[in-house]
Amino acid sequence: MKHLFSFKNMLLAIFLVILIFSLTACGNNLDNDNSSEQNAVNEKPFKVGVIPAQNKGNMERAMDKLENVLAKALDRPVEINIYSDYQGVVLAMKYNKIDMAYLGPLTYVQVNNDTGAQAIVTQLINGEPFYYSYIIVPKDSPLNSIDDLVARSKELNFAFGDINSTSGSLIPSIQFKKLGVYIDQENHKFKNITFTGSHDITALAIQNKKYDAGAIDSAIFNQLVKDGKIDGEKIKVIWKSEKLFQYPWAVVKQTDSETIKKVQNAFLSIKDPDILDVFGATGFTLAKDSDYDAIRKAAKETGRLD
Template sequence: MKKSISLLGILCLSFLLVACGGDNSKENIEKLPETFTIGVIPVQTVGEMESAMDKLQAILTEELDRDVSVKVYPDYNGVVEAMNYDKIDMAYFGPLTYVVAHEKSGAEAIITQLIDGEPFYHSYIITHTDSPLQSIEDVVANSEEIDFAFGDINSTSGSLIPSIELKDRGVFVSEEENRFQTVRFTGSHDATALAVQNKQVDAGAIDSAIYTQLVESGKIDGDQIKTIWQSEKLFQYPWAVHKDTDKETIKQLQDIFLGIKDEKILAAFGASGFTKASNKDYESIRAAAVKQGIINE
């Protein structure tokens, strides 16, 4: 009888140990890091960026030792809203979309790209080489005969900066209020370049680094396009993290990006490498956004 009781006690103890072990395993599974999600604005049409983002996703997954998901959004505003509603942990923004996201959700810039070793680019106004337009003064003087193209309405170089320049020169206030024959927003820099090359518009605004990358890759013919205006230097597109991101993860991300040498990834952004960035680097863009009434003072 005593042996039976002892055996029953051992079985009960074993059951409890297994059960406790199962609970601990469940807790450990639940504590594993969730997928780290990254949203990317479409600096080129979405299909052109997918393979490069797949490679970036693989590098980040390996280096962070956790699942990483990189998604190219169909428009700039979608990335801002994804950050604002806690749908993503990190984002690749344009400078304008970054200052809007920083204002709305506290996103913080930590990395930007280098172009020929510098973290700067320009806004260009381009036209076809056959066009009689030779300068922005010609664009202003002949505005009523010109079909003009901006990129995405939330783009810094494709919309904000050239629209301020054209506003200061008295020919543009908005898509509805301007002195051009027509105004359109193409949605991306490569779409603008192709519209100019194919003579679907007379002039258009574009990111200088993306323009160079499009020419070098053969996606547009540089012999058919000329630049007739260039803005002052603009600080490059930032990679920004969610406001709740811990310092250790930020350092990991910075170290990973600084070490990226893959040509396909770099080419997707027209970049020669990456460098650290911070919110203060975008003060001039914030001032421009305030001037246009995009964000409040």
């Protein structure tokens, strides 16, 4: 019996050793699986959608550089896509096709309302996070003020930018509504209304006298003049809005705080003129949702936000 007991003890010891090795192996495999999953997350591209602020060629060169800046900060691949219109970016964020978007203030409050996306960064113009809506006309136009424009509206072809643009559509349309010459694209007192789709197209159209007047983002207008893409001597500004808070970069609602901080720090570090110039910016600063309350109010007043 003594030998039998020893044999049983030996078998039990062997079994325990095998069990320990098995559990250790499983633990290692689990750790490897977790590590693989984490690596997979890190390798998944951080996708960014951008509205068309200027012509696509200029923006593509700048966005290639911005991809590198963000990829280094996040330690993962970054893909930035320039959409053909504002609505494309809105839908991409709404249906979780992108992680972050560069939006106009109007499109931001719409996306925030629909998805809970949050503004985290915006650009600085001469050290301030503000810009304006301009109404521009050819230099030799007899129009010298918005009152002149309203008085002669029935003779004029007017160009808005993108229909979802804050400075190129929302703000000037509110001003025209107050002055009694505009309700919407079908109900107005102009000879003709056009939406050009982008600020640079509007500027060139006014310079070339294709339209009598147009609405444009002040920062982009000034940058186009600075870069020689339009001739500032051939255009004059006849109206300037109140201050508007600059275009936000917004992340989807579920973005973790660590990622947000890394993205913010990456933007704050940007000094590359190729990136800054495409936005007419002198730098970047932090932004928050409440910065866009005035735009949110305007959007509600015009029926563009529930």
